Amino acid sequence: MKAPDFAYARPTTLDEALALLAEHGEDARLLAGGQSLVTSLNMRLAAPSLLIDLNRIPDLAGIAESDGLVRIGAMARHREVGESPLVRERLPLLAAAMPHIAHPAIRNRGTIGGSVALGDPATEWPACCLALDATMVVRAQGGERRVPAAEFFQGLYTTAVGPDEILVAIEMPIPSSGALWGFDELARRSGDYALAGLAASARSEGGRLADVRLAFFGVADRPVLASAAAAALQAGDIKAAQAMLGDEIDPPDDIAVKGATRLHLARVLLGRVAGRMMEAAGGA
Numbered sequence: 045m046k047a048p049d050f051a052y053a054r055p056t057t058l059d060e061a062l063a064l065l066a067e068h069g070e071d072a073r074l075l076a077g078g079q080s081l082v083t084s085l086n087m088r089l090a091a092p093s094l095l096i097d098l099n100r101i102p103d104l105a106g107i108a109e110s111d112g113l114v115r116i117g118a119m120a121r122h123r124e125v126g127e128s129p130l131v132r133e134r135l136p137l138l139a140a141a142m143p144h145i146a147h148p149a150i151r152n153r154g155t156i157g158g159s160v161a162l163g164d165p166a167t168e169w170p171a172c173c174l175a176l177d178a179t180m181v182v183r184a185q186g187g188e189r190r191v192p193a194a195e196f197f198q199g200l201y202t203t204a205v206g207p208d209e210i211l212v213a214i215e216m217p218i219p220s221s222g223a224l225w226g227f228d229e230l231a232r233r234s235g236d237y238a239l240a241g242l243a244a245s246a247r248s249e250g251g252r253l254a255d256v257r258l259a260f261f262g263v264a265d266r267p268v269l270a271s272a273a274a275a276a277l278q279a280g281d282i283k284a285a286q287a288m289l290g291d292e293i294d295p296p297d298d299i300a301v302k303g304a305t306r307l308h309l310a311r312v313l314l315g316r317v318a319g320r321m322m323e324a325a326g327g328a
């Protein structure tokens with residue numbers, strides 16, 4: 045199938061894009077890397093009358109550090125994020141997650157903003173945002189607001205971005221010294237969406253884990269912070285953390301896999317990631 049007819053606009057400023065969005069409302073769609081949107085147009089799952097292309101807007105580009113934060117422009121490509129020297133040094137969790145996203149062609153074109161704004165619960169960046177306690181910067185014509193990752197992902201393909209808003213950037217606090225991270229996922233084949241995944245951050249304190257954040261993906265309608273399991277890890281008990289996970293996530297059955305299998309996979313990932321982080325904490 046081919047996409048239905050639509051008009052196309054390529055603004056060069058954020059103000060211009062916001063004005064078009066305000067004028068056309070839900071009839072318009074923002075085009076970032078197009079890796080998800082163009083597929084849904086071609087399958088006629090979406091039929092906007094106008095596409096607003098964000099690719100020529102300099103304010104949405106770039107990755108920079110200031111005031112203890114790394115600010116990642118919404119239009120930064122997956123590969124650009126993962127290969128950025130700044131990200132590798134300051135936010136190695138993102139560098140570790142990036143190669144798990146789809147395939148090279150999609151990573152070259154797809155954007156972090158497109159992924160986060162789409163809110164697919166099986167994807168890597170939203171879970172990383174949650175693990176790193178990121179803040180999403182969202183702008184409408186009336187002004188800008190900042191939404192913590194924990195409030196941003198609201199359900200299946202549902203986020204806090206309103207129909208008149210553009211996700212402009214993601215701000216990640218730079219972890220302090222002694223910071224630890226962990227990432228792993230299980231997929232049927234390399235490049236497939238994860239059956240279950242885990243992005244984690246923590247701090248080493250006296251040889252133990254502190255401030256643990258465990259963000260699971262692929263197990264619910266949005267990424268999930270498992271706080272009871274995190275507390276058990278802080279007490280040094282991986283088995284208790286794995287047991288508690290059953291109270292915190294309850295993956296539904298679907299055509300790909302049973303919910304009980306996803307929970308099992310999440311526990312396996314927790315054991316792997318926690319084991320590596322505890323070892324690192326002991327050696328730190």
Ligand code: FAD
Nearest residue numbers: 074076077078079080081146154155157158159161167211
């Ligand atoms: P687009 O497709 O252009 O847009 C996606 C949606 O977000 C649209 O509704 C659009 O209007 C909206 N949007 C885009 N930018 C903004 C913004 N700045 N503000 C507000 N709304 C915005 N992703 C993974 O993470 N992991 C995977 O394993 C994975 N596997 C894939 C496999 C295949 C075969 C394909 C086709 C895609 C896969 N993806 C995967 C998705 C891919 O990463 C996309 O890049 C991503 O979902 C969307 O990013 P995009 O820049 O292409 O956005």
